[in-house]
Amino acid sequence: MNCTFGRLGNRGGFVIWLLLASIFSLASESLAGQQNAASIVGQIRDESGAILPGVTVTARSSALQVPEVSTVTDERGEYRLSPLPIGIYSVDYTLSGFQEIRRESIQLTIGFTARLDEIMKIGGVQESVTVAGSSPVVDVSSSASTTKLNRETLEILPTGRSGINDLLAQAPGTRGEYGTGGSNMNTNPSFRAFGQSNEYWSTLEGVVTTPPLTGGPGNFYDYSSMDESVVQTIGNDAEMPRRGVYLASVVKSGGNQLHGSGFGSYTNDTFQSANIDDALRAQGFTTTNKLRKRFDISAQAGGKIIENKLWYFGAWRRRNETTEVPNSFSIVRPPFAPPAGTPDRLSGELYISNTAALQKLLQPSYTGKISYQMSAANRIVGFVQRLEKHRINAPSTFQSPLSPADEQTWTWVAKGEWQHVRNSVVFDVQHGYWDFDVVYPGRTTEPTSSDTVTQAAWGDATSHGNLPYDYRTSTSGTVSWYKPDVLFGNHDLKAGVLWSASDISRIWDNRRTNTGQTPNLTSGNYYLIFRNGAPFQFQALNTPVHPYNQDHYLGIFVKDGWTIRRRLTANLGLRFSRDNGFVPPQCREAGDWPFTPAQCFNKVQLKIFNSFAPRMAASYDVTGDGKTVVKGGWARFDHMREITPEVDNLNPNTFTQTTFTWRDLNGNNNYDPGEVNLDPNGPDFISISGTSAAIPSPNEKQPKVDEFSISIERELVRNMAIRATWIYSRNFNAYRLAGVERPYESYNIPITNPDPGPDGRVGTADDPGTSVTYYEYAAALGGLRNSDTTLVNPGSANDHSYKSYEIAASKRLAENWQFNASYSSTTSNIPFGSLMSVPTAGGNLPGGTLPLTPNAEIFTADYTREWLGKLSGAYIFPKGFLGSVNFEHRSGIPFARQVQFSGGKQIPNIVLNVEPIGTRRLPNLNTLDLRGAKTFNLKQGRKAEARVNIFNALNINGALSVNQRSGATFLRPTSLVLPRVFDLSLSYIF
Secondary structure, eight states: OOOOOOTTHHHHHHHHHHHHHHHHHOOOTTSOOGGGOEEEEEEEEETTSOBOTTOEEEEEOTTOSSSOEEEEOOTTSEEEEEEEOSEEEEEEEEOTTBOEEEEEEEEEOTTOEEEOOEEEOBOOTTOEEEEOSOOOOSOSSOOSEEEEEEHHHHHHSOOOOOTHHHHHHTSTTEEOOOOSTTTTTTSOOOOEETTBOSSOEEEETTEEOOOSBSSOTTOOOOGGGEEEEEEEEEOOOTTOSOSSOEEEEEEOOOOSSOEEEEEEEEEEGGGBOOOOOHHHHHTTOSOOOEEEEEEEEEEEEEEEEETTTEEEEEEEEEEEEEEEEEOGGGGGOOTTSOOTTOBOTTTOSBOBOSSEEEEEEEEEEEEEEEEEEEETTEEEEEEEEEEEEEEEOOOOTTBOTTOSOOEEEEEEEEEEEEEEEETTEEEEEEEEEEEEEEEOOOOOOSOEEEETTTOOEESSOTTTTEEEEEEEEEEEEEEEEEEEEETTEEEEEEEEEEEEEEEEEEEEOOTTTOOSSSOSOOOOSEEEEEETTEEEEEEEEOOSBOOOEEEEEEEEEEEEEEEETTTEEEEEEEEEEEEEEEEOOEEEOOOSSTTOOOEEEOOEEOOOEEEEEEEEEEEEESSSSSSEEEEEEEEEEEOOOOIIIIIGGGOTTSOOEEEEEOOOTTOSSSOOTTSSOOOTTSTTEEEEESOOOOOOOTTOOOOEEEEEEEEEEEEEETTEEEEEEEEEEEEESOOEEEESSSOGGGOOEEEEEEOOTTTTOTTSTTOOSOEEEEEEOOGGGOSGGGOOEEEEOOOGGGOEEEEEEEEEEEEEEETTEEEEEEEEEEEEEBSSOOSSSSOOSOTTSTTOOOBSSGGGGSSOOBOOEEEEEEEEEEEEOGGGEEEEEEEEEEOOOEEOOEEEEEOOSSSOEEEEESSOTTSEEOOOEEEEEEEEEEEEEOGGGOEEEEEEEEETTTOOOOEEEEOOBSSTTTTOEEEEOOOOEEEEEEEEEO
């Protein structure tokens, strides 16, 4: 059995692919990667309305890597220029005997089709007419709802330049990770839109950066290197594998002229306000997170190596932040927590004071892009971006100062691409690579410990020794063919294929010997659990483990943009996918416990999904002038396997925690041999997590989504449009995790407890007078031998649906101002959701693993509504002054009070909701960010700009999360909105 898997093997294969592509292709901004391409289309007539064939249409732009591109109108007077890179264009129309027309300032964004119809007047050869400032804002051919964020929009608004989170913050309907002035840059982005967080699809330069697991770890971009991004929330066509938010970003490119910029920003606690009020002081808060310092510097440049042939772009960025986090752990401090004054073991600096701990973050990034225009028809593009994150974490509300793990992260994105145009056919071939590599060092040799009642955590970090490594390689090819005047209209045909190979490796070092990559700190391969200060349970870890989990995905699509009589466009598509998740053969070395011997494992094969997903939508130009369009359609989406949790749950070599009853015989608050019966089928065994000896299900059905939408878009005035949208989506074939030996009906022993009320104590005045019953199974069904599980699809009772609407208005930057506003609302219908009070992408959503037990159905339904309002704008005043604003109104997260109950023998304790989700809500958040700037025009087209950003200008102090568990700290905020902060920056542009 071959058990060798190199962590860098795929990166090496990518380098070999690039070399082969360079040798065999030797092949622009005259062409654009088809997924990110734009188009200019239209029809030319004379003053009488007669069509004009033979008109020469020529487009020019600094974004083109050739001097110009041109075409001639056909016998219907129609023309098409595609694919075109994003940028600002001028378009000339010439025909002998007619006045020449020039359209200027035509802005093309990712995927946008600009319809430019012209009327030519008879005139002399030298006569010409120039039309400026009238770029279309409504895409008459697309059926999707998209938000285009170009370079000017990204740079003019007050944002923290925090990558994907700031991109999503500008799009209607998307509810990203909350942050204040870039404070969310170190958090994984949330791709939540219209009530759903799962099934998103993100690309950078066409490279798939979507992690092969639920959530968004490792999905970080350098915001300052972006040229443009598009955020699409509904209406994904057959080219997109998934239903969720689609984010496509393009990095800046070189050009025939040297251009670039330098940027620096700085702030510290001197520029930060205080937002602690009397209500928070009453809960023990004397201060909130204090920003000691933050600086962000970057430099970038692009230009030519060979004019119109070889262009380059490079960028560098370094962001550093130190935050002082209040240490409220003294509220629940156990007698063996590390005292104040303990130095940080990694840096040697004083890490803990009497009141606070420091969180330190360093984020460097590097970007390179090169494009070679071999000929007018051939282009090669190479791209690479490396991002790092080095963080010394501070404790959360209930953690001791040394309990959080430190984090060292490396993310790579790279591609090689060849594009070719032949007449009306466009070919594009690309190979991309994304990986995410993390090391979690620990800080202390104290055993990892926690208390189930007080929720305190102390000792070594639970993640110490974890070495996550994820990668995804993607090879794609597309061919586009424009065929006019066939079957009652014009056809924009496109077909393509995507091959993706993904791997998730959750490697864990031996925490007792630390023979791997983590620093020389040892704490033991176990966790200790206390109950209100008393020893309670012992969790044995099976470390060291080096698991590998893989998925191979093949997607083939064909679609047609069928335009009938220039007003109706039917967007029809069909996607076939083959999704193959499996656990490769692998081996493990021996762990510390009798049930963790050295052994090898055979391949585990999940059911291979072969499926077809039709997509049907249409757009209708109501007025015939491209200014009022009705769009709508239906689409079927097939769930794309998430390696975590679907594949790694089946891996017998994955990281596990086996829980036993613990008797601390010598009272030293630590484990000693003989204090636990380590027989996994013995009387002390309670449960196993991480994997439950899962078994592939031959009857597994692929989860699917049906989405219906209808919208109307109208260009109100020049450069401004409004949109209203209604969406309904239904998710079916949802997963549940069922016990093989312990089915649903085996949970038939009721354990009833009184609800102790918010204070967590029975017999006090706040007791509601009700009881909660959970269910356990018979003792004969206990032990590891009865812990097999399998994924099942219980039926329509587990389906969930969402009803949403959205109203949005957008005014592109023109005539010195821009404006965007939106309001969206979603009502969820989830009969059984996550055991957590706040709905997430887990639960019984596609890819989730909600247990099929009666306990998982106790107050987990979610019938709540969430809403989101956004407003942004900017105005450029005379003499280079600028003012801009971002405002967001975000509904508070619904949740329920939780109680930890006990009394069972097989399930001795369990945390349950004791009221419906939505009984309580976090406060709504109204966040205002402001910017003032002054541009100084220097010689030779160079500029300098000074900025002042004010983040959280209203200085709100709402809770982002609270303790939901009944007890002395119930409703105590665990995370607060950061106070108002001023940020100063200076940029230089050449």
